[in-house]
Amino acid sequence: MYIYKPFVGALLAAGLLSGPAFAENKISACELTDTGGVDDRSFNETAWHGMQRAEKELGIGAKVVESPSEVDFEPNMTSVLGGKCDVIVTVGFLWGKATEKFAKANPGQKFSIVDYAYTPQLSNVRSQTFATDEAAFLAGYLSAGMTKTGTIGVFGGMNIPPVTIFMDGYVRGIRYYNAVKKASVNVLGWDPDKKQGLFVNNFRSLDDGRTFAQNLYDEGADIILPVAGTVGLGSAALADELGPDKLKILGVDADMYLTNQKLGRVYLTSIMKRMDNxxxxxxxxxxxxxxAGGEQLGTLANGGVDIAPFHDMESQIPDDLKTELAEVRAQIVSGKLSVK
Structure with a gap:
């Protein structure tokens, strides 16, 4: 499935624009999505927002090609090669091998991949990576300070590094809260030491999001972090039915209060990866x-990761907890506190 956006190159080809300014600045870019789709209200959509911003502010032509499954990756990549796109942006860890294959076969083509890094680095691939565990650590500390039942749940889409880095940081933030506050908040769904936990093995099923959240809620969790793209919308729907006084959800990738406004009231905060930036x-x-190729790392310090504003939850979060969060953030940015 192709979704086209008009761009300067097409206008030039049609003879509707002319002149050296347009000829010099003609750049086109293509986003190839992961299996969640461009409307996943998560990382595919957030990266697309960055493409749209570049289209608006820089005059860059933007096009997105959706990949319903991994079998679509190579055909979709082939469709945008051959000079059709100056920069090809692949979104997601699952694109790692295919992007490497095509980058090596097309050394003159510029690529960027979200959530994947190569060792050794490739000269024509810019890897967009994120210290997501830094923001997740803050969200974990916040959740530990807000739970009423003393039990928090987490589950993932797939057991892959871009997912588990959220879960690692989140659980370690809860553990840090327990250590400094002498508390005993329990976490269900992930053990960062054993790398074992709950996974739905997809990024699309709202039913799975509801079922996994229901199971964790039945085990006592009143705050749940689903790290599973669109799947998390099913968890949010359950929380909306139960009421946020009984179950709160954390969003991932984007500020889900804004991207899922109908259910915004259930989000305590979101752990954001600024793929748009x-x-x-x-x-x-x-x-x-x-x-240039290499790695571009988003951190708390440079604004590449963060937690979202508290929105409707603002008045419910105690001032002393907000102060503690600010102190934890400062210690992470300064390097005094490790989230590993």
Whole structure:
């Protein structure tokens, strides 16, 4: 499935625009989504927002190609090669091998991949990676301070590093709260030491999101972190039915209060990866002739990761807990506190 956006190159080809300014700045970019789809209200959509911003602010042509399953990856990649896109942005860990294969076969093509890094690095691939565990650590500390039952739940889409880094940081933030507050908040669904936990093995099923959240709620969890893209919308729907006084949800990737406004009241906060910002920077560098391969890491310090505003939950969070969160953030940014 193709979703096209008009871009300068097409207008030039049609003879509707002319002149050296347009010829010099003609850059086109294509996003190839992971299996969650461009409307996943999560990482595919957030990266697409960065593409749209580049289209608006930089005059870059933007096109997105959706991949319903992994079997679509190589055909979709082939469809945008051959000079059709100056920069090809692949979204998600599952794209790692395919992107590497095509990057090596097409050394003159610029690529960027979200949530994957190569060792050794590839000269024509910019990896967008994120210290998500830093923001997740804050969210874990916050959740531990807000739970009423003393039990918190977490589950993932797949047992892959871009998912488990959320879960690692989240659980370690809860553990840190327990250590400094002499508390005993329990976590269901993930053990960062054993790398074992709950996974739905997909990023699309709302039914799975509801079922896994229901099971964790039945075991006593009143706050749940689903790290599973669209799946988390099913968890949010359950929380909306129960009421946020009984079950709160944490969003991932984007500020889910804004992207899932109908159910916004259930979100305590969201653990954000700013793929929109990093994707925009990649395209800006390409337009400015500064594109280079390697790794681009988003952190708390540079704004590449963060937790979202508390929105409707603002008045429910004690001032002393907000102060503690600010102190924890400062210690992570300064390097005094490790989230590993």
């Amino acid at each position: 990093t994707t925009f920077e990649v395209l800006k560098d390409a337009k400015d002739g500064k594109f």
